[in-house]
Amino acid sequence: MSRTARGIMLATMVIAACGIGGCFGTIALDRAVIDYDSTTADSISKQLLLNIARARYNQPMHFTAISSIAATYKFSVSAGTGAAQAGPSGHVLVPLLTGSSEENPTISIAPMQGEEFTQRLLTPFLEQKLTLLLRQGYDVDSLLRLLGAEVRLEGDQLVHHNRPSDRDGYIIYRKVMAHLSTIQDRHALYVDPLHFDHNWTVPVSGVTPETFATTYKDFAVTCGKEQCLVSKRVNGRVMITNYDPSVLSNDERIRLHAEAEQAPPNDILLDIRAGYVGGEYPMHGRLRLRSFHEVLNFIGRGMQEEPEFDVEPDPRTPQMTENPAHTLEISEAAEAPAKGELAVELRGHYYSVKQEGGYQWNKKAFSLLYQLFQMSVSNVEATGPAITISK
Numbered sequence: 090m091s092r093t094a095r096g097i098m099l100a101t102m103v104i105a106a107c108g109i110g111g112c113f114g115t116i117a118l119d120r121a122v123i124d125y126d127s128t129t130a131d132s133i134s135k136q137l138l139l140n141i142a143r144a145r146y147n148q149p150m151h152f153t154a155i156s157s158i159a160a161t162y163k164f165s166v167s168a169g170t171g172a173a174q175a176g177p178s179g180h181v182l183v184p185l186l187t188g189s190s191e192e193n194p195t196i197s198i199a200p201m202q203g204e205e206f207t208q209r210l211l212t213p214f215l216e217q218k219l220t221l222l223l224r225q226g227y228d229v230d231s232l233l234r235l236l237g238a239e240v241r242l243e244g245d246q247l248v249h250h251n252r253p254s255d256r257d258g259y260i261i262y263r264k265v266m267a268h269l270s271t272i273q274d275r276h277a278l279y280v281d282p283l284h285f286d287h288n289w290t291v292p293v294s295g296v297t298p299e300t301f302a303t304t305y306k307d308f309a310v311t312c313g314k315e316q317c318l319v320s321k322r323v324n325g326r327v328m329i330t331n332y333d334p335s336v337l338s339n340d341e342r343i344r345l346h347a348e349a350e351q352a353p354p355n356d357i358l359l360d361i362r363a364g365y366v367g368g369e370y371p372m373h374g375r376l377r378l379r380s381f382h383e384v385l386n387f388i389g390r391g392m393q394e395e396p397e398f399d400v401e402p403d404p405r406t407p408q409m410t411e412n413p414a415h416t417l418e419i420s421e422a423a424e425a426p427a428k429g430e431l432a433v434e435l436r437g438h439y440y441s442v443k444q445e446g447g448y449q450w451n452k453k454a455f456s457l458l459y460q461l462f463q464m465s466v467s468n469v470e471a472t473g474p475a476i477t478i479s480k
Contacts, residue, residue, distance in 0.1 A: 125194075131431065133459065133462065133463075134431055134455075134459060135431065135432075135433050136152055136153070137385070137455075137458060137459065137462060138419070138431070138432070138433045138440050138441065138442075139433045139435065139440070140152070140385050140389075141385055141388050141389045141392075141419055141440065142389065142419075142421075142433060142435040142436075142438075142440040143389065143435070144385050144386045144388065144389025144390060145389040145390070145392045145393060145394075145419075145421075145440075146389075146435075146436065147394075150210070150382065150385060151200065151201070152200070152201040152206075152209075152210075153198050153199070153200050153201065154198065154199055154200075154201055159194070159195045161193045161194075208465075209381065209465040210380060210381050210382040210465070211380050211382050212380055213238075213353075213355035213377075213378050213379055213380045213383075214236055214355060214378045214379070214380070214381070214461075214464075214465075215354050215355055215378070216326065216327040216354060216355065216356075216357050216378070217327065218464055219232070219236065219280065219327070219357065219378065220280050220281065220282070220327055221464075222457075222460070222461075222464075223278075223280045224280075227457055227460075228270065228273070228411075228453075229266070229269050229270055229273045229278060229280075230266050230267060230269065230270035230273075230411075230412075231416070231450070231453065231454050231457060232457060233266050233269070233376070234251065234263075234266055234416040235384055235387075235388075235416055235417065235454065235457065235458065235461070236378050236379065236384065236461070237251050237262070237266070237376055237377070237378060237379070238250070238251055238377045238378060238379035238383065239251060239258070239262070239376075239377045240261070240262050240265050240359070240374060240375070240376050240377070241374045241375045241377075242261075242265075242359075242372055242373070242374035243372075243373040243374050249261040249262045249265075250262065251379075251387070252387070252395060253391070253395045253396060253397050253398060254395050259397075259400070260400050263400035264400065264402060264403045264406070265359075265372065267400075267402040267403070267406055267409055267412060268361070268367065268370050268372075268402065268403060268405075268406045269329065269361075269367075270409065271367065271402075271406055271407045271409060272331050272361070272366060272367035274409075274410075275366050275367070277331050277332075277365065277366035277367060278329070278330075278331065278367075279328070279329070279330045279331070279332065279333060279334065280327065280328075280329050280357075281327065281328065281334065282324050282325055282326060282327050282328075283324075283325035283326060283327075283328055283334055283342050283345060283346045283349075284322065284323070284324055284325065284334075284335070284342070285322075285323055285325060285339050285342040285343050285346060286320050286321065286322055286323070286339055287320070287321045287323050287343075288318060288319065288320045289318075289319055290316045290317065290318055290319070291316065291317050291319055292315070292316060292317070293312055293313070293314070293315055293316060293317055295317075296310060296312060296317045305319060307321070308320060308321045309321070309322075323346075325342070325345075325346035325349070326346055326349035326350060326357075326358060327349075327357050327358075328345065328349065328357065328358045328359075328360055329357055329358070329359045329360070329361075329376065330360050330361065330362070331361045331362060331365045331366055331367040331368060332362060332365045345358060345360070352375055355377060355378040355379075356375045356376070356377050356378075357375065357376045357377075357378070358374075358375060359372060359373065359374050359375060359376050360372075360373050361373070369405045369406075370403055370405040370406055381461060381462060381465055384458070384461065387416070388416065388417050388419065388458075389419075391415065391416070392419060392421060397414050397415050397416065398414055399412075399414045400412075400414075410448075411448055411450060413450050415443075415451075416454060417442075417451060417454040417455060417458065418442075418443040418451050419440055419441070419442065419443060420439075420440065420441050420442070420443040420444075421438050421439075421440055422438060422439050422441075423437070423438060423439075424439065425439050426439060426441045430444075442455045
């Protein structure tokens with residue numbers, strides 16, 4: 090082989106090696122990112138199932154969070170030539186290409202405990218998160234059957250708990266949620282904060298250029314001969330209504346906000362009025378949200394200790410398409426479910442989301458549960474005995 094031909098062959102091999110190395114590295118990195126993402130999502134889902142199973146046996150709950158994933162990748166490609174036997178012709182120069190890859194991930198996990206456990210699991214959800222979820226199109230019936238703890242309606246002076254052990258209260262709670270769902274189905278449910286103007290007057294002499302630039306810079310000020318009207322736009326508490334709160338007078342919105350302020354931030358004012366869509370079943374009261382820990386306990390206890398049951402909607406409620414007995418039904422079986430189905434094992438039994446035909450209520454409810462857990466995420470720090478796993 091001539092020197093020129095040998096040079097061309099070597100140059101070609103170098104170019105091929107560079108191309109192979111770059112392509113191989115990209116493919117490996119893409120695969121790793123997708124694999125880590127899928128593994129993390131499956132890990133969280135299995136932890137949710139496992140803690141539901143623990144709640145079923147009244148065992149303590151425990152979560153472990155992945156605080157960081159650091160992975161280094163090393164790709165190497167070498168090229169060269171070698172001699173091969175060619176019979177009577179002697180030897181033939183042939184190209185040689187070799188490649189290798191090395192992956193070295195380090196995953197740090199930390200148990201959820203202390204203040205993080207308190208904030209994420211034991212603290213009740215606030216009204217703003219409910220508003221955010223409903224704006225994403227989640228079904229209000231599924232959401233509030235998971236997240237709602239109780240409802241208090243004006244006039245009956247009773248607390249209706251979202252717990253099957255409180256049979257009468259549970260029936261009323263389910264009827265209220267079913268009616269709200271039909272209002273949502275008719276695109277007439279509002280879950281929004283109250284907006285109102287807070288107004289007061291001050292003497293004209295009190296509004297100087299200095300005070301206007303400091304005290305009143307965030308307010309609207311309109312001055313007359315003797316007095317100035319100071320106004321501030323206020324974003325108040327969240328309400329669940331069957332009408333647009335903006336149709337109310339400013340004084341009425343202030344009154345409703347003052348009523349809502351008498352309750353803690355995980356209470357939501359409920360005001361379904363006659364004369365609007367859904368007004369055939371008017372109600373006024375408060376809905377209380379619970380913590381994520383209570384949500385998991387509710388699902389776990391529902392497997393045996395406090396099973397949910399069918400509740401027919403109120404006669405005034407229009408026909409519903411979906412009203413299952415269980416908020417989220419979990420299967421308990423002695424044998425592992427079909428391959429590919431997410432499940433965990435505890436005490437010799439396997440736990441998974443119950444499969445169903447037609448409308449996938451359970452899968453959607455579990456997806457919502459996953460979203461609720463993610464919404465409680467805070468910065469994960471290794472405040473306790475963290476574990477680092479190297480491969």
